[in-house]
Amino acid sequence: MDILQTANERMEQLAALMNKDTKQKVSADQKVKVGVDLGTSSIVFVVLDENNVPLFGAFEFADAVRDGLVVNYRESVEVVKRLKDRAEKSLGISLTHASGAIPPGTIGNNKKVVANVIESAGMEALYTIDEPTAAAAVLDLKDGAVVDVGGGTTGISVFKDGDVIYTADEPTGGTHMTLVLAGYYGVSVEEAEENKRAQKESSEHFSVMRPVVEKMAEITRVHLEKSPSEPLYIVGGASAYSQFKDTFESYLKMPVFQPNYPQYVTPLGIAMSSGSGNL
Numbered sequence: 360m361d362i363l364q365t366a367n368e369r370m371e372q373l374a375a376l377m378n379k380d381t382k383q384k385v386s387a388d389q390k391v392k393v394g395v396d397l398g399t400s401s402i403v404f405v406v407l408d409e410n411n412v413p414l415f416g417a418f419e420f421a422d423a424v425r426d427g428l429v430v431n432y433r434e435s436v437e438v439v440k441r442l443k444d445r446a447e448k449s450l451g452i453s454l455t456h457a458s459g460a461i462p463p464g465t466i467g468n469n470k471k472v473v474a475n476v477i478e479s480a481g482m483e484a485l486y487t488i489d490e491p492t493a494a495a496a497v498l499d500l501k502d503g504a505v506v507d508v509g510g511g512t513t514g515i516s517v518f519k520d521g522d523v524i525y526t527a528d529e530p531t532g533g534t535h536m537t538l539v540l541a542g543y544y545g546v547s548v549e550e551a552e553e554n555k556r557a558q559k560e561s562s563e564h565f566s567v568m569r570p571v572v573e574k575m576a577e578i579t580r581v582h583l584e585k586s587p588s589e590p591l592y593i594v595g596g597a598s599a600y601s602q603f604k605d606t607f608e609s610y611l612k613m614p615v616f617q618p619n620y621p622q623y624v625t626p627l628g629i630a631m632s633s634g635s636g637n638l
């Protein structure tokens with residue numbers, strides 16, 4: 360069986376719902392699981408039923424988090440409140456519990472901020488899990504490595520028997536791909552970001568960004584040398600390009616697995632790992 364089949368089925372279901380705000384009334388006693396992903400480039404809100412079937416998904420772009428740290432608390436809370444409100448309208452129930460995630464290695468108060476944002480948005484914060492563990496839940500991964508290429512960073516996490524045994528996070532991410540595009544085409548960063556998302560299949564675009572992607576592959580190579588592991592999965596929004604996975608495979612000379620809609624893997628995994636709300 361294709362090792363990504365189950366993950367891809369869920370990703371497709373979630374992607375089909377994303378930002379559609381489809382009315383999907385669920386009964387008041389139905390248990391649901393809610394995940395909130397506070398990312399550098401967007402905040403994503405996912406609601407699942409008890410069997411992890413997506414019921415609602417929405418995101419807003421937000422500049423409230425940098426490399427996993429909440430830098431604009433009020434904006435984060437406002438975005439989460441708005442997303443919760445949309446979910447409640449769409450499902451016809453009130454959402455009382457949610458879980459969040461933090462990058463590996465986050466400590467002290469920074470760890471608490473995510474739960475505080477969820478609580479300030481009017482829900483009880485159930486769990487704060489680390490992002491690679493969320494991704495591993497979606498991928499059903501016990502042994503192997505996950506590379507998460509987000510907005511600001513490339514994170515590598517190695518799993519053994521279901522536990523994270525090695526993590527690293529390096530400051531090269533999707534933003535750096537955008538900066539290279541902006542410089543090459545002489546446009547603003549905002550315009551480059553829009554063009555980047557609109558032209559995911561463009562090989563001309565990708566050839567401009569390829570050196571950045573190769574640097575991400577090099578970062579991955581160095582860390583996998585320290586903690587060798589297979590299979591290797593890539594997730595994260597910055598990897599959502601048709602040639603991204605191939606570039607990693609040819610650079611690393613090993614097979615690389617990438618689910619569809621890699622930008623939604625962490626948010627889905629947070630919700631999957633959450634307990635039932637709406638008690």
Ligand SMILES: Nc1ncnc2c1ncn2[C@@H]1O[C@H](COP(=O)(O)OP(=O)(O)OP(=O)(O)O)[C@@H](O)[C@H]1O
Nearest residue numbers: 398399400401509510511512533534595596597622
């Ligand atoms: N649908 C998409 N198509 C193309 N690129 C995308 C898409 N969604 C996100 N990206 C790119 O992915 C990057 C953000 O990835 P992702 O959403 O995984 O990051 P994040 O979780 O917000 O950030 P981080 O994990 O670093 O905190 C941005 O550079 C953005 O341009």
Ligand SMILES: [Mg+2]
Nearest residue numbers: 398399509625
């Ligand atoms: Mg992320």
